[in-house]
Each structure stands twice: as C-alpha cells, then as structure tokens.
Amino acid sequence: MATVRVVEVIRETADAHSLVLEHLGGERFDYRPGQFLTVRVPSERPGGAARCYSLCSSPVRDDALKVTVKRTRDGFASNWLCDNVVVGCELEVLPPAGTFVPRDLDGDFLLLAGGSGITPVLSILKSALHAGHGRVALVYANRDEASVIFRDELVALAAEFGGRLVVVHWLESVQGRPTEASLRGLLAPYDDREAFVCGPGPFMDLATETLAGLGVPRERVHQEVFTSLAGDPFATVELPTDAAGGSGGEVAEVVVELDGDVTSHAWPAGAKLLDVLLAAGRPAPFSCREGACSACACVLQEGTVELERNEVLDAADLAEGLILSCQARPTSAVVKVSYDV
Numbered sequence: 001m002a003t004v005r006v007v008e009v010i011r012e013t014a015d016a017h018s019l020v021l022e023h024l025g026g027e028r029f030d031y032r033p034g035q036f037l038t039v040r041v042p043s044e045r046p047g048g049a050a051r052c053y054s055l056c057s058s059p060v061r062d063d064a065l066k067v068t069v070k071r072t073r074d075g076f077a078s079n080w081l082c083d084n085v086v087v088g089c090e091l092e093v094l095p096p097a098g099t100f101v102p103r104d105l106d107g108d109f110l111l112l113a114g115g116s117g118i119t120p121v122l123s124i125l126k127s128a129l130h131a132g133h134g135r136v137a138l139v140y141a142n143r144d145e146a147s148v149i150f151r152d153e154l155v156a157l158a159a160e161f162g163g164r165l166v167v168v169h170w171l172e173s174v175q176g177r178p179t180e181a182s183l184r185g186l187l188a189p190y191d192d193r194e195a196f197v198c199g200p201g202p203f204m205d206l207a208t209e210t211l212a213g214l215g216v217p218r219e220r221v222h223q224e225v226f227t228s229l230a231g232d233p234f235a236t237v238e239l240p241t242d243a244a245g246g247s248g249g250e251v252a253e254v255v256v257e258l259d260g261d262v263t264s265h266a267w268p269a270g271a272k273l274l275d276v277l278l279a280a281g282r283p284a285p286f287s288c289r290e291g292a293c294s295a296c297a298c299v300l301q302e303g304t305v306e307l308e309r310n311e312v313l314d315a316a317d318l319a320e321g322l323i324l325s326c327q328a329r330p331t332s333a334v335v336k337v338s339y340d341v
Contacts, residue, residue: 003024033124040091054068107193204225273305273328
C-alpha cells in the first residue's frame with residue numbers, strides 16, 4: 001500500500017477526469033503499460049470502497065502516474081472522485097497491477113477501445129510508439145465527438161508518429177453502432193497483429209468475435225475486464241492459527257518463486273495463498289482479492305490447489321497452470337508456484 005498526492009486534475013470530458021499523481025515518499029512506481037491502480041475511496045460503508053483505474057500514463061514517456069476516472073450512473077466511487085478530488089488530496093493505492101500488457105513493445109499492434117476503455121490502451125499506444133519500432137492502429141469508438149477522451153493527445157501523437165500510427169474514430173452519432181460487418185472491414189488489414197481490447201462488455205464481445213471471425217488466434221487477443229469490488233482489498237486478513245504452528249487443521253508447504261527469490265512457507269488448509277505470502281512479508285502482487293482481475297495470478301508448478309472463486313481465468317489459462325493466489329487453497333501436501341515465469 002502507498003499514499004499518493006494529486007498534483008493535477010484534468011477535465012478530459014464532461015464526465016471524465018484525469019488525476020496526475022505523485023508518490024508521497026518521492027519514489028517512482030515501477031509499472032508496465034496497460035496496468036492499473038487500485039484506489040481506496042474514502043467511505044463509511046462497511047468493508048470500505050475500492051476501485052481499479054487504469055493508468056493512461058506511459059512508463060517510458062511520462063514522469064508522473066495518471067489515471068482517468070469516468071462517472072458511472074449511480075456509481076459511488078467514480079462520482080465521489082470526480083466531485084471531491086482536487087490538487088493536494090492524498091489517496092491510498094495498491095501498487096500497479098494487471099496482465100493487460102504487451103510482452104514487448106517492438107511488435108505491430110492493433111488497439112481497440114470503447115469509451116473510457118481508451119485509458120490502458122493509450123498507455124500501450126504511447127509506450128509502443130516511444131520505446132518500440134513497430135506500427136500501431138487504433139480503432140476508438142465513442143457515443144459522439146464530445147465523448148472522445150484524450151482527443152488532443154491523440155491528435156498530437158498522430159502528428160508526431162504519422163508514419164507509424166493510424167487512428168480511426170467510430171462515432172455512434174455519425175456511423176451508428178458498430179457491427180461485426182463494419183468492424184471486419186476496419187480490422188482486416190491488421191489481422192496479423194497483437195490485439196488489445198478494452199471497453200464496455202458489448203463492445204469487447206463484438207471486437208473479439210470479429211477478430212475470431214478474421215482468424216486471429218485467441219492468444220493474440222487480449223482483453224481488459226474490470227468488475228466492481230465488493231470487499232476491501234486493503235484490509236489485513238488474519239490467518240488461521242495453524243499458520244503459526246498451532247493445531248486443529250492440516251498444513252501444507254508452499255514453495256514460492258517471486259522476484260528471483262525462492263522461499264518456503266507453512267500453508268494452513270483454510271488459508272488462501274495470497275494471505276499466507278503477505279503475512280510472511282512477501283511482496284506478492286494483488287488487487288481485487290475477489291478472483292476477478294488476475295493481478296495475483298501465478299503458475300502452479302507442483303501439487304494441487306482449489307480456487308474458491310474464478311471470474312477471470314478460462315480453460316486454456318488453467319490448462320497452462322495459472323492460478324489465482326487470492327483464491328487458492330491447498331489440496332496437496334506440497335505446492336510449488338512461480339510468479340516469475
């Protein structure tokens with residue numbers, strides 16, 4: 001957990017505000033293009049309130065972190081942040097997390113964004129243009145021209161990288177809702193590229209179905225999916241007493257590879273892996289703690305576990321050994337996992 005100070009508030013559109021943030025300790029956050037911050041929103045609600053907001057800044061281009069918050073109808077967190085946060089406010093955040101990131105920045109990219117889904121996509125776009133050598137095509141869908149977030153920044157990037165960047169705006173007010181047939185024509189010239197998709201559910205469904213129809217392999221299509229958090233990921237979790245060597249339940253052993261270090265820990269059967277690692281002082285990544293974001297994903301290398309909840313890993317991910325440490329409980333005596341592969 002860290003505390004950041006708001007150093008600038010940018011009114012991007014009528015209902016979208018960007019917050020430029022500095023670490024209160026003067027340190028820089030390490031992050032990758034496409035990742036997000038989990039922000040604690042002040043609230044008297046039981047369980048608190050926390051939300052994930054994608055970073056629109058680029059780690060290779062921008063000095064400060066920047067997230068963009070778009071109001072949602074009747075949404076507590078987004079409206080509170082837009083109505084109350086001013087320069088000088090301090091917010092508690094979790095370290096940047098998320099797997100919606102390119103493996104490297106040197107390839108050619110096809111980026112598809114709907115509405116505020118442009119936020120992580122912009123981070124990828126800027127990073128690829130500045131640190132990579134490939135070409136980038138962006139298809140950006142909005143309700144109307146007034147809804148286009150980062151319009152001026154996109155214009156400036158197109159002017160600076162005209163030979164490598166193509167930006168196509170789709171406005172419902174002009175072209176109507178996009179269809180698979182209309183998208184197919186737009187996307188076909190780029191169907192050999194790595195694709196990143198973020199936006200409202202129907203838009204992402206349409207985009208991924210269109211890409212599948214064009215024959216783009218699933219492993220080249222990446223989606224960012226957020227859900228509202230029901231609990232408080234900032235809360236400290238008490239482990240069962242067995243974690244300290246007590247009696248009353250089975251205890252497995254987990255061997256963990258993380259940031260190049262290999263450590264071993266007792267793992268009570270009733271505890272979740274993430275809680276065991278945090279209690280041991282290991283900097284395991286996490287965000288939602290609800291099995292819905294994959295920020296805590298690691299690879300199971302030996303043994304077996306059960307996931308209490310899984311809203312994000314599909315059959316292919318599970319077959320590759322991915323598990324969610326925030327939801328994993330041991331079902332074998334010895335378990336080995338790695339965050340480094």
